[in-house]
Amino acid sequence: MAKTFEVNKTIKEINERIKNGKAVVVNAEEMVEIVRSKGKVEAAKEIDVVTTGTFSPMCSSGLLFNIGQEPPTMKTSEVWLNNVPCYAGIAAADSYIGVTEPAEDDPLNKVYPGRFAYGGGHVIEDLIAGKTVRLKAKAYGTDCYPRKEIEKDITLKDLPNAIMLNPRNCYQNYNCAVNMTSRTIYTYMGPLKANQRNANYATAGQLSPLFNDPYLKTIGLGTRIFLAGAKGYVIGAGTQHVKNPARNERGIPLGGSGTLMIKGNLEGMDPRYFRGLSFQGYGCTASVGIGIPIPILNEEMAWFTGVSDADIQMPVKDYGYDYPNGIGRALAHVTFEELKSGEITVNGKVIPTVPMTSHVMSLEIADKLKSWIQKGDFLLTEPVEEIEST
């Protein structure tokens, strides 16, 4: 069962090379050409780490925070940050704010399509940027926690704990969305014009973390990553993780499959790599910048990280009728290379494509992680537990 390889490296050895400033690090885009021209064995000998990056809307993200105590003590039961409701059903001063939560007085879709100007993602972006945020909390009062309300301005510095905790990030592959109905619809894939007049797609393609390690051979619980400009960690499979998806001959899943759960300290994050978003007619969310280093332990990992946009297929799905009715049918599969070319052809119809993931920012993140590793500021970790993916 155990495969034997021509090239065998350990994370420990790679870390030694990083510490000595000798590690050879390239981004996932550069790796495509290296593997193509030199072959996987030579590439594996030469390259130690491939850095990936993505900057995409990731709705399943949020912030776990503690507001500290200011006597008389308080067990908060309702909490708001800048008027965005937080979940307070945990210990006395702990709460969680999710990026899709709109401000309490948001008109939502009452005037359709709504704007969703401010929500949980914007609060987190403001905190990262060092801005002042209005904290409001209520409690019913107990003998040990008598205080019933508090309202004050806070900044990130005033929070004893602020931990980004994202239940589902880094979707491995996704749908390309079109609309086959005769009116414009507003979705989490952006606005889709009637009669398939645009096709919206996400992910960073060949730069995307989980396309470069499709079986999650090196990514697991404990993997240190770039998270919004600081260091963060993978803490396991994300919600909705699919461990045994249908795959192409290269191992790339043919639809949405693997996901990661992520955490990291808000302190040190950069608002450039975490942006609160307003999706017209849909709601609030946030773009999260994530970069994952892939250690090139052997020629198999070199081969995987050599994945190019042409090797990635995405299902095209109708969000006008099929998706809301739970119909999973794919109208076609197109390659990421085709999507990036500006138009795709689905059943004979030419449709202009519209990206949702910033390629510019994804590349910047992969390159930033690359420079951290080159400078010896970032060491790789050995996963403590695998994430199942077959």
Added chain:
Amino acid sequence: MTENKNFNKIVHLSFPPTVSGRPVICNLGKLYNLSFNILKADINPRHEGSMTLEIMGPEEEFHKGLNYIKENGIKVIPVTQKISRDEESCMHCGMCLAMCPTGALSLDMDTRKVLFELDKCTACGMCTKVCPVNAMENDPQEKENRTT
């Protein structure tokens, strides 16, 4: 860009306190073969007023009508000045590309950056609603007044 009949442009007008804009604007329809939509108006007696107007009709008529407005002491600010992109904020995601009807927003295939060409922009405002980070600004004056 070929069909002259359906010329459609948005202009921003600024009225000195002494001029009441209404009759002048109404004459656009009476004296010229034009129709118009008032998109935004802020007119107070004795104060400087402003109006954003969408004008439709043949291109020639449009220019004649515009001259008529100017002759009546109303300042015409081309609306191309009224849409701007906050370069710091734009993350080059590309979402605005879907809605831009004129190609003023386009994708540079080499750098994968989203380009914004002011001279192709008719200030239709579609991108300002789509952009998830509000990087496309409809009215720079509004922005200055907005504080957080």
